Amino acid sequence: ETVLIHGEAGPNRGARANALQWFADQVAERSSGDLRMDIQWGGALFKANAAVQSLADGVADTGSVIAVYYPQEMAAYGIADLPVNNPDAWVGMRATDELMRTNEAVAENLAEKNLVYIGTWTTSQVNIGCKGDAIRSVADIEGKKVRGVGAYGKVFGEAGANMVNMSIYDAYQGLDTGLIDCSQGYSYAVSALKQAEVMDNYTMLNWGQVGGVGIFMNKDMFDSLTAEQQEVLTTTGADMADEFGRMITIANDKAIASMKEQGVEIIELPDAERAKLVEGGQKFLAAWVETAEASGLPGDKMLEDYAALIAKYTQERDTNGYPWAQSGN
Amino acid sequence: MDAATIGLIAFGAVLFLLAMRVPIAFSLASVATVGTFFIFAFRTGTFMPERAIRATTSMVFSNSFDLIHSYDLSMIPLFVALGHIAYRADITTKIYHAAKVWLTRLPGGVAMASVMGCGGFSAITGSSIACASTMGRICTPEMLRMGYDPRLATASVAAGGTLGSLIPPSVLFIIYGIFTETSISSLFLAGVLPGLLTLAGFILVIAIWVWRSPEIAPPTDVRYSSKERFRAAMESWPAVMLFVLIIGGIYGGIFTATEAAAVCVVAATLIGFAQGKLNLKGLWDAVKETCIQTSAIFFIAAGAKIFVAFIALTNVAPMIVNVVSDAQLSVVVLMLAIAVIYLVLGMFLDPIGIMVLTLPLMIPLVESYDLNLIWFGVVVIKLLEIGLITPPVGLNVFVIANVVGKDAPIDKIFAGITRFLSVDVIVLALIMSFPMISLLIPLGAR
Amino acid sequence: MLVPLEKILLGLGAIAVILLGVLITTNVVARAVFSSSVPDSVTMVRELMVAAILLPLGAATANRAHISVAFISDQFGPRLRSWLIVIGSVMGLIALAALLYAGTREFLSVWEKGSFFYGDLNLPKWPGRLLFIIGIGACWLRLAELAIRDTRTILSGGIVSDEQNHTIDALAEKEVL
Ligand code: NA
Ligand code: NA
Numbered sequence: 001e002t003v004l005i006h007g008e009a010g011p012n013r014g015a016r017a018n019a020l021q022w023f024a025d026q027v028a029e030r031s032s033g034d035l036r037m038d039i040q041w042g043g044a045l046f047k048a049n050a051a052v053q054s055l056a057d058g059v060a061d062t063g064s065v066i067a068v069y070y071p072q073e074m075a076a077y078g079i080a081d082l083p084v085n086n087p088d089a090w091v092g093m094r095a096t097d098e099l100m101r102t103n104e105a106v107a108e109n110l111a112e113k114n115l116v117y118i119g120t121w122t123t124s125q126v127n128i129g130c131k132g133d134a135i136r137s138v139a140d141i142e143g144k145k146v147r148g149v150g151a152y153g154k155v156f157g158e159a160g161a162n163m164v165n166m167s168i169y170d171a172y173q174g175l176d177t178g179l180i181d182c183s184q185g186y187s188y189a190v191s192a193l194k195q196a197e198v199m200d201n202y203t204m205l206n207w208g209q210v211g212g213v214g215i216f217m218n219k220d221m222f223d224s225l226t227a228e229q230q231e232v233l234t235t236t237g238a239d240m241a242d243e244f245g246r247m248i249t250i251a252n253d254k255a256i257a258s259m260k261e262q263g264v265e266i267i268e269l270p271d272a273e274r275a276k277l278v279e280g281g282q283k284f285l286a287a288w289v290e291t292a293e294a295s296g297l298p299g300d301k302m303l304e305d306y307a308a309l310i311a312k313y314t315q316e317r318d319t320n321g322y323p324w325a326q327s328g329n
Numbered sequence: 330m331d332a333a334t335i336g337l338i339a340f341g342a343v344l345f346l347l348a349m350r351v352p353i354a355f356s357l358a359s360v361a362t363v364g365t366f367f368i369f370a371f372r373t374g375t376f377m378p379e380r381a382i383r384a385t386t387s388m389v390f391s392n393s394f395d396l397i398h399s400y401d402l403s404m405i406p407l408f409v410a411l412g413h414i415a416y417r418a419d420i421t422t423k424i425y426h427a428a429k430v431w432l433t434r435l436p437g438g439v440a441m442a443s444v445m446g447c448g449g450f451s452a453i454t455g456s457s458i459a460c461a462s463t464m465g466r467i468c469t470p471e472m473l474r475m476g477y478d479p480r481l482a483t484a485s486v487a488a489g490g491t492l493g494s495l496i497p498p499s500v501l502f503i504i505y506g507i508f509t510e511t512s513i514s515s516l517f518l519a520g521v522l523p524g525l526l527t528l529a530g531f532i533l534v535i536a537i538w539v540w541r542s543p544e545i546a547p548p549t550d551v552r553y554s555s556k557e558r559f560r561a562a563m564e565s566w567p568a569v570m571l572f573v574l575i576i577g578g579i580y581g582g583i584f585t586a587t588e589a590a591a592v593c594v595v596a597a598t599l600i601g602f603a604q605g606k607l608n609l610k611g612l613w614d615a616v617k618e619t620c621i622q623t624s625a626i627f628f629i630a631a632g633a634k635i636f637v638a639f640i641a642l643t644n645v646a647p648m649i650v651n652v653v654s655d656a657q658l659s660v661v662v663l664m665l666a667i668a669v670i671y672l673v674l675g676m677f678l679d680p681i682g683i684m685v686l687t688l689p690l691m692i693p694l695v696e697s698y699d700l701n702l703i704w705f706g707v708v709v710i711k712l713l714e715i716g717l718i719t720p721p722v723g724l725n726v727f728v729i730a731n732v733v734g735k736d737a738p739i740d741k742i743f744a745g746i747t748r749f750l751s752v753d754v755i756v757l758a759l760i761m762s763f764p765m766i767s768l769l770i771p772l773g774a775r
Numbered sequence: 776m777l778v779p780l781e782k783i784l785l786g787l788g789a790i791a792v793i794l795l796g797v798l799i800t801t802n803v804v805a806r807a808v809f810s811s812s813v814p815d816s817v818t819m820v821r822e823l824m825v826a827a828i829l830l831p832l833g834a835a836t837a838n839r840a841h842i843s844v845a846f847i848s849d850q851f852g853p854r855l856r857s858w859l860i861v862i863g864s865v866m867g868l869i870a871l872a873a874l875l876y877a878g879t880r881e882f883l884s885v886w887e888k889g890s891f892f893y894g895d896l897n898l899p900k901w902p903g904r905l906l907f908i909i910g911i912g913a914c915w916l917r918l919a920e921l922a923i924r925d926t927r928t929i930l931s932g933g934i935v936s937d938e939q940n941h942t943i944d945a946l947a948e949k950e951v952l
Contacts, residue, residue, distance in 0.1 A: 005642070011508040012689040042508065042685035044641035050391035053881065057387035058369070058380055071893040143810065150893065162810045165817045166585065169503050172513060178582030194512045220380075294889070350848040350856070350937070351863040352841035358870035389870075390877030397828045398821045398903055403799070406792050406827050584803045591799030616789040620831035624788070625840040627828045632870070720844075727842050740846035 002229065003036050004221070007060035009048035012041045015188055015251045016121055016213070019244040020064070023119065023215070023236055031232045037062070052216075056114040061221045062233075067212025068150050073113060075292045076106040079306050080122070080211030082288055083151045083281030086310055087206045089124040089252075090245030090322055095309035096120050096211050097241050101234075103305070105297050116222045119237025120214035123186045124248050126152050127204050130182035131175045134201035134267055138276045144181040147171050150210055151284040152184055158280055172198055188248065191255035201265040202256075207277050215240075246324035332368050336643025339364045340677060343636075347721045354625075357632035357722070361639035362389050368642050392638045393631035400587065401500075405459050406623040407590035409732075411597055412466030413615035415568070418601030423561075424568035425471040430553045430561040437539035437546045439475060440485045441532045443468040447489030448528045451496035453575050454586055455503070457680070457717055461490025461725040462626060465732040478545035479737040481538065484745025487729045488531055488753075491714040494680070495524035498586060501680055501713060505706045508688040512703075515771040519703050523711060523760050523767055530752035538748055567600045625731050629724065630679065637682030646674075646686040654694045663698060664761055667691070668712060675716015679724060683713060707767040711760055715753050718746050777833070777917055784913055785834040791826035798823070814895035822903040829910025836917040839937050841867070857925065857935040864922040871915045878908045 006024070010016060024037035046054040049069040054060060067077040080096040100106055100117045110117060128135055128146070135141055142160030146153070147168075157163045164180050171183040175198040183195065186209075190196060215237060222230060260266055269277075289299035320326060339360050346356040365388055370381035396402070415421045425439065432438025447464045454460055465486050472482035494501040497517035506513035539546045553561075571593055578584045584592055601607025640646065653666045674683045688709075695705050717725040720743050730739040760766055798820060802813045813819075835841070843863060848856050882904035884890075890900040925935045 013508060013510045038644070040641050041689045042504075044682075044685045045388065045638050046391050047395045050395055053884070054387055054391055058384040059388045059391070068893050070890070071897070072888055072890045145806070145810075154895075162806060163812055164806065165812070169507070169513075170585065173498065174582075174585070177580055179585065192510055194514060197512075197514065346866065347844045348847045349862065350843045350845060350859040351866045352843045354841055355863060355867040355870050358874075359866045362870055362873045386873050386877035386880070389873050390881055393874060394825075394878070394881075394904075394907055397825055397907075399824060400817050400820050403795055403820050403824050403827075406824075407796060407799075410792055410796070583807055588799050588803050591796045592803055594796040595800045613789065616792050617785055617831075619792055620785055620788040620827065621835045621838060621840055624828050624831040624835045625842065628832065628835075628841070730842050731840065738845055739842060740844070 001034060001036055002225070003038050004061040005045070006037050006039045006215075007043075007045040007051065007054060007063035008039055008041050009043040009046070009051065009064060009066070010041070012039070014192055015244070015247045016064075017041070018247055019121060019240055020215075022243050023240050026236045026239070027232055030236060031229060035229055035232060052113065052115070055216055055218050058218050058220065060218075062118060062215055062217045065214060065216045068210065071291060072295060074212065075288070075295050076100070076103075076109055076297055076302070077117075077212045077214070078288060079292075079302055080120070080209075081150055082285055082303075083126075083155055083208045083278070084285065084307065084310070085278050086208040086211070087125045088314065088317065089122050089209065089248050090241065091310060091313040091317055092209050092211045093120050093122050093241035093245060094313040094316075095306060096122070096214075097238060098309050099302070099306055100214075101238065103302065105302075109295065109297060110216070111219060114219045116217045116219050117237075118215040118217050118233055119240040120211070121240070121244050122209050122211040122213060122248070124188065124252055125186070125205070125209045126184060126207055127187060127190075127202060128156075128182050128184050129175075129190055129195060129199040129202040129264070131178070131198055131200050132181060134265065135182065135203045135269075136267055137270070137273045138280075145179070147174060147180045147183040149184055151281060151288075152208070152210075154284060155277060155280040156184070159277075168193065171195060175199060186252075187255040187259075188251040191251075191258055196259045196262045196264050199259075199264050201267055202259055203267040203269055205269050205277065206274050207269075208281070242323045245322065249322070332643045333645055333648050335364050335367055336640055336645035339639065339643070343677065344721060353722065353727060354628040354632040357629070357636040358389070358393075361632070361636040365389070365639045365642060368639075388638055389635050392634045396631050396634045397627055402456075402627075404454065404456070404587045404590040405462060405626070406619055407594050408454070408459055408463040409466055409623050410616055410619040411590065411594050412463050413618050414594060414597045414601060414607065414612065415467065415571070416470065417611045417615050418567070418597060418604065418607040420567045420571070420597060420600065421467050421471055424565040425468075425475070427561040427565040429475060429547075430558050433551050433553060434549050436543060436549050437481070437535045438549075439472060440477060440481055440535045440539075440546065443472065444485050444489040444528065444531045444535065447486065448492050448496060448524070449572070451492040451494075451524065452498075453579065453589060454493055455498040455500040457490050457493035457501075457714060458626070458630070458724055458728060460493030461487060461717075461728045462622075462732060464490060465729040466622075469729065469733050469737075473733075476547040479733075480741055480745030481535070481545050483729050483733055483737040483742045484749060485531065485535060487718055487723075487725045487742055487746060488534075488749035489528075490725045490728070491717050491753075492524055492528060494710055494714055495520045495527060495707075497521065499710070501684070501710050502706065504681060504684055505688070505709060508684065509692050509702050509706065511706065512771075515703050516706050518771040519707050519767040520710065521770055523707050523756065526759065526766065527711075527753065527756050530756050531749055534748050534752050567597070567604075570600070571596060622731055626728055629727055633679040633682065633722070633724070637678055637686065640678065640682075641686055647690050650687060650690040650694065654690075660698055660700070663694075664708075667695075668708075668757070668761070671709065671712035672715065672719065675713060676719050677722050678716075680710075680713035680716065683716070684709070701764060701768065703771060704764040704767045708757070708761055711753075711757050715750065715757065718750065718753075777837070777913075777920060780913060781834040781837055781917065784830040784909070788827050788830035791823045791830065795820060795823050795827060815892070815898055818892045818894050818896075818898050822898070822906070825903045825906040825910070829907055830913075832910050833913030833917045836867075836914050836921070839921075843937065853934040854929065857929045857933075860935050860937045861922055861925045861929070863937070864918045864925065867918045868915065868922065871911055871918065875908065875911050875915055878904060878911060882908055 048066045051065045055063045067074040097120045146156050146161040148156045174180040292299035342360045366385045369384045428442045469482050502516040575589045726742050802816045805811045885900040891897045
């Protein structure tokens with residue numbers, strides 16, 4: 001029996017934790033008990049902003065990595081965070097997973113850092129909830145005090161928002177006291193943190209997601225495993241996108257339903273307004289390409305491939321439906 | 330040798346080094362470093378020192394660096410600086426003078442007022458350490474100056490500091506809420522009555538202690554005229570203004586609790602300059618004092634953080650929880666066992682570390698007994714707060730010792746704290762026996 | 776040699792604390808009054824924290840500000856107690872050596888890669904790491920000096936005290952008198 005220590009910065013509750021637990025259970029089952037994951041939750045071994053060097057140095061064998069903490073080192077994975085037209089969690093994960101798994105430049109870049117890609121999650125699509133006046137158009141963003149994250153936050157800032165920097169856990173109190181008017185978020189997280197209690201409305205942006213969240217592994221450890229063990233890890237990692245897609249879609253639908261029940265107005269941003277946001281994100285794509293090329297990655301080519309992959313999996317979803325819906329019915 | 334054995338040996342080694350006068354920060358960090366090295370070196374069965382050195386040093390670095398490289402914890406040096414500046418600008422002396430004048434006939438009155446001040450400060454900060462370091466800096470020197478016994482002047486504030494996490498806002502409740510998917514606002518409300526109950530208990534301790542040994546508090550036979558009282562109250566306006574600024578700013582949506590610390594430092598400095606009580610030299614000395622103290626406090630906290638990561642590797646925590654879970658205990662015995670586990674871990678580890686290590690296993694166990702998670706959260710936080718003032722590793726006590734210096738060595742503070750600990754145990758028993766104490770306000774709010 | 780270095784580092788730490796107060800307050804005022812903010816203020820606060828906490832560590836060590844549990848060893852004779860104080864410094868040297876080694880490796884790594892924090896200004900990661908090495912390094916040097924000086928004192932028949940050099944006490948006494 002080989003025990004793999006996994007470092008996870010988050011708690012053992014919620015959709016991401018359930019998917020990680022599923023991954024651990026599947027690894028044990030598919031290897032017939034030959035591989036076992038020992039998950040250290042809550043950043044007991046290392047916090048999210050120390051994950052890359054901790055994995056490279058072998059503090060844990062596998063671990064959860066969030067790309068936004070490593071704009072330079074994890075430039076390749078950061079492609080999944082870009083504010084492109086990418087609203088579907090499953091499509092986004094499938095596209096990210098295929099890019100990370102098949103692109104040779106990416107694999108080489110990771111190998112230099114003593115890392116191997118295993119599998120991916122996503123935060124799912126970025127939305128925004130407010131207390132008081134709602135965001136019904138891009139023009140409504142102007143003058144609002146907004147807690148934003150990543151390139152999405154920068155686009156809100158460009159649209160005239162007054163950006164306030166605080167953690168998602170402080171957003172509840174921030175909305176409650178009026179320190180912020182709006183908070184960028186993901187439906188299941190808004191629900192888990194009970195933010196609906198202090199929100200009057202929630203605008204579905206149908207825009208993009210923060211998808212650079214996934215499992216990586218120490219390369220020395222990966223190389224020391226047998227071919228069968230490696231196969232178990234990579235195939236289970238690939239299958240995680242389907243499993244997490246199922247979980248997160250259900251969790252988000254539930255979250256929206258419960259927000260409606262609590263009297264939060266759910267608003268769909270019109271297509272024309274959404275196009276403005278996607279347009280506003282363009283300049284941040286250019287900045288990403290620069291960073292990627294500085295670390296030796298073919299930035300423009302990767303963006304092209306990524307867009308093609310999003311199109312491919314959108315097409316697949318539209319013709320066949322989600323994989324869990326096919327097998328479920 | 331398996332990891333769990335290394336973990337148990339490590340607890341013993343820390344105890345031994347502490348007894349041998351090795352500074353607390355060095356004891357925790359060196360044992361954790363050596364222990365981690367052994368775990369990594371023998372992981373594969375064969376001795377692999379090179380890989381172990383890399384993994385060990387990486388782990389100790391990232392855990393200590395992340396603790397210091399923190400936005401939220403910037404409130405600690407800032408609030409400590411506020412204490413120093415307010416002291417030099419006469420702001421604390423004035424409010425303490427007012428407390429003395431108004432409470433002169435109440436034996437131990439100023440100590441009681443200090444503990445209530447801790448309760449008030451808890452409503453601003455979410456961290457017990459911030460609470461203890463700020464109030465320790467403000468209250469203890471003033472009480473010593475008035476003639477309070479060092480044991481009372483230190484222990485009351487070390488204990489009062491533990492209100493920081495029970496009275497909302499509270500970092501510990503936020504982390505508990507994230508780990509259990511319970512409502513953070515319900516947890517905050519649930520902490521209010523237990524927090525006030527603890528506060529009342531501490532005041533009672535002071536009353537009884539002073540009643541039985543009157544010599545530990547200044548005499549109560551001094552009389553002040555109503556004119557003197559009025560003047561004392563009027564002269565304490567800068568402290569009142571700072572308090573209004575903090576509460577108004579946080580609850581009025583102008584700034585966060587972390588930002589409040591910075592705003593108050595700036596405000597206290599301006600008041601000091603305007604009143605001519607503070608000059609640039611005084612400000613500079615105050616900030617340098619702050620640096621010496623906070624660096625020592627943070628270094629202990631960093632040692633504790635490294636120790637937690639090491640204990641995570643040993644899997645000692647799941648081992649302990651599994652023993653309890655396999656024993657199929659009745660609810661009452663289970664809760665007693667949980668209390669013992671948290672109290673023992675609280676002797677060595679810091680609250681956040683204990684939660685991160687135990688909650689993933691403890692919560693499913695508690696759920697299988699169908700216990701209310703909000704109430705259980707209050708019990709856990711109360712237990713963790715007690716751990717902050719129990720020997721040998723009681724972070725609040727170290728903070729006070731650091732701030733006060735040679736007048737109060739830590740064994741003296743621990744000696745004073747036993748009285749507060751006994752009332753803590755009674756409050757804990759009440760909270761455990763009557764869940765309604767915790768649940769009344771959250772249920773009422775619904 | 777060490778004393779002036781520690782004084783400078785303590786002064787820089789004090790400046791960092793003042794900057795923390797000014798930076799955060801400026802951000803509050805910018806938000807409340809001008810509907811704007813200081814770019815990347817959170818990242819700057821984090822980097823300043825390393826300076827504020829670690830640069831004074833050498834001075835704190837020189838003041839013997841690291842707290843220890845005294846009541847058991849107070850029962851021992853003064854010479855044994857003196858040796859224990861030296862052992863305490865040696866344990867500190869062990870713990871800090873690991874930090875210093877890893878900190879240097881981490882600094883070189885972020886320097887070579889050009890790592891930066893995601894944000895408005897994409898600030899580089901190396902300054903915080905460099906401050907870490909300087910602070911821990913100064914503390915290590917002072918501990919080594921204390922260990923050697925204390926050992927010499929004991930060997931020449933003297934005893935050593937780890938009583939903290941408390942400037943506050945001196946001030947408090949002055950004001951009382
Ligand atoms: Na509090
Ligand atoms: Na303790």
